[in-house]
Amino acid sequence: MNANLRQTSTLAIISLVSGILGWTLLPFLGSIAAVIFGHMARGEIRRQPDRLEGDGLAVAGLVLGYLSIALAVLVVVAIFLLFGGLAAFLAFANH
Template identity: 50%
Template structure:
């Protein structure tokens, strides 16, 4: 049998207003703070282009085309990370850029060395 003084199941009274906090304790921060108009839960995700830049630069020691792609994706990642506060990974993108440029410079020196060997060998200057 139901108690006449107790409201039915779905009609529970709701508390009036926000909960009160002790005067010496500040209220908690909002659940989803906003930065730049984008809500985020307090953590930043590593941008996928930054990770791709680092991986492509490491593979670039075998193929110069992937080192070039690493430099391109590294620049794109750094730009997007600067523009959007939800993303992190600027250091990873910078590492991909630096490694990519070093590998490109190494490949250019290798090609220049091989061309000089071929030219000197064709002229009979190598014994």
């Protein structure tokens, strides 16, 4: 019986771990790493589907990474809008 054993992609595991770290210990760097390693893992798995698995892990890392980056961008935009609105309010209040 020849069972075709596939190995889990190391890049997929790194992507998932980086995505989790992007939400906990390394907010921005972990998210960037999750996205980079996730795309690398998916490419590696597509090129060698008979040898590698772990596409779900790579996708989970990508989702965590992209969500964290999107949330960070929204927070920065909200801060700029808040302080911009506050500056405009103070400018009009002084007239």
